Amino acid sequence: MSARFTVGDRVRVRQAYPPGHVRTPYYVRGKEGVVSRMIAEHPNPEERAYGRDGLPPVPVYRILFRQNDLWQDYQGPKGDTTELDIQEHWLGPLEEEGG
Amino acid sequence: MSETHSHDDDWPYPHPQQPDIEDGPLTDFMIMTDAVAELLIDKEIFSADDMRRTLEAIDSKSPAEGARMVAHAWLDPDFKARMLEDVNAAAEEISIDAGTIPILAVENTKDIHNVIVCTLCSCYPKYLLGLPPDWYKSRAYRSRLVREPRAVLKEFGTEIPDDVEVRVHDSTAELRYMILPMRPKGTEDMDEEALGGLVTRDCMIGVTVIDRD
Amino acid sequence: MRRHHDMGGLDAGPVDPAEHDYTPWEKRVDAISRLLAGKERRLLTSDEHRRAMEDLGPGAYDELSYYERWISGITNILIEKGVISVEELGGKMEVVKARWQEAQE
Numbered sequence: 001m002s003a004r005f006t007v008g009d010r011v012r013v014r015q016a017y018p019p020g021h022v023r024t025p026y027y028v029r030g031k032e033g034v035v036s037r038m039i040a041e042h043p044n045p046e047e048r049a050y051g052r053d054g055l056p057p058v059p060v061y062r063i064l065f066r067q068n069d070l071w072q073d074y075q076g077p078k079g080d081t082t083e084l085d086i087q088e089h090w091l092g093p094l095e096e097e098g099g
Numbered sequence: 100m101s102e103t104h105s106h107d108d109d110w111p112y113p114h115p116q117q118p119d120i121e122d123g124p125l126t127d128f129m130i131m132t133d134a135v136a137e138l139l140i141d142k143e144i145f146s147a148d149d150m151r152r153t154l155e156a157i158d159s160k161s162p163a164e165g166a167r168m169v170a171h172a173w174l175d176p177d178f179k180a181r182m183l184e185d186v187n188a189a190a191e192e193i194s195i196d197a198g199t200i201p202i203l204a205v206e207n208t209k210d211i212h213n214v215i216v217c218t219l220c221s222c223y224p225k226y227l228l229g230l231p232p233d234w235y236k237s238r239a240y241r242s243r244l245v246r247e248p249r250a251v252l253k254e255f256g257t258e259i260p261d262d263v264e265v266r267v268h269d270s271t272a273e274l275r276y277m278i279l280p281m282r283p284k285g286t287e288d289m290d291e292e293a294l295g296g297l298v299t300r301d302c303m304i305g306v307t308v309i310d311r312d
Numbered sequence: 313m314r315r316h317h318d319m320g321g322l323d324a325g326p327v328d329p330a331e332h333d334y335t336p337w338e339k340r341v342d343a344i345s346r347l348l349a350g351k352e353r354r355l356l357t358s359d360e361h362r363r364a365m366e367d368l369g370p371g372a373y374d375e376l377s378y379y380e381r382w383i384s385g386i387t388n389i390l391i392e393k394g395v396i397s398v399e400e401l402g403g404k405m406e407v408v409k410a411r412w413q414e415a416q417e
Contacts, residue, residue: 024271026315039273042272049357050360051360076265080265087272134408135386139348153343220362243327
């Protein structure tokens with residue numbers, strides 16, 4: 001799959017809050033994580049939700065987030081994580097931020 | 100006791116004319132369900148036979164096949180590697196139909212404990228493990244597991260040591276997830292069937308462990 | 313703006329571990345969705361079904377059970393696509409209801 005990101009890349013989830021059928025949960029918007037696995041390209045569910053074919057397919061990545069990066073008041077050990085499958089257009093590289 | 104209709108024998112619909120006792124009092128949604136099914140059968144979108152076969156398929160799935168896959172993986176490291184790569188293909192090797200929706204198995208180790216949820220709806224590997232428990236689909240589980248997994252696990256009687264990472268998997272896209280639990284100690288002499296008997300649905304979701312030692 | 317179904321991270325009470333056996337009508341709802349989504353028909357994708365359930369609105373979570381939301385979503389998509397009409401559904405629901413009530417007498 002021709003993909004923008006690869007395993008190990010640090011990414012940030014876009015901080016956008018559109019309506020519609022979105023499969024990027026609210027709790028990861030604007031958060032920083034790392035690509036842990038490449039998932040196959042898939043027709044876009046945001047489009048398929050309205051009866052369209054969702055093509056061309058969108059690359060999907062497994063992103064690993066540290067719980068401490070997701071929740072300000074996380075109660076558990078610092079090694080704890082949450083992992084999700086996110087579409088490419090919801091991700092941006094961290095180096096764009098110049099930091 | 101009510102009588103059945105006289106055209107009982109050629110009644111084309113797969114369900115009984117009276118509400119099933121287990122359904123409880125008749126609701127508009129039950130009426131709507133049967134009305135939709137009957138219209139779709141009338142329009143030949145599917146047949147009463149299709150409906151019967153699908154209901155049988157639903158009833159045939161339970162955690163047992165997932166348990167068998169786990170037990171087989173414990174006994175055969177090459178199979179385990181293939182299962183971790185592609186559950187659906189590995190299932191076929193041992194005559195299990197895990198369906199076409201891809202399932203990813205994540206392995207518990209001494210360093211990582213995994214647990215699954217679908218915060219956005221209720222995605223679950225139902226074509227392998229059968230229908231999910233009510234709590235998996237509940238607001239409380241879907242809301243809290245990603246935020247305070249250890250507290251939720253504790254409610255299930257599971258405590259994971261602080262030096263073990265708890266990793267929550269939220270099924271947001273096409274993949275469904277299942278846990279490949281750690282094989283308990285003291286099971287060296289058990290055969291596949293006995294090992295399968297140790298593997299519960301809840302440990303394949305990740306809210307319980309068999310043991311971590 | 314957080315949509316009501318997007319509930320990861322919100323506060324909630326303890327997880328109620330009680331389970332119920334799936335009732336026959338619930339399984340029929342599941343069966344209908346599987347048949348419609350199957351590759352032979354492709355009349356309902358899981359994406360459309362989820363979107364239809366999300367669009368039922370926040371009250372749906374409080375007022376409707378899980379499979380009540382499911383059948384509502386399925387029915388709305390079928391109406392939206394013109395697979396069934398509101399009129400014929402209304403008529404068939406009357407027939408089904410009358411049949412069940414008659415059977416109970």
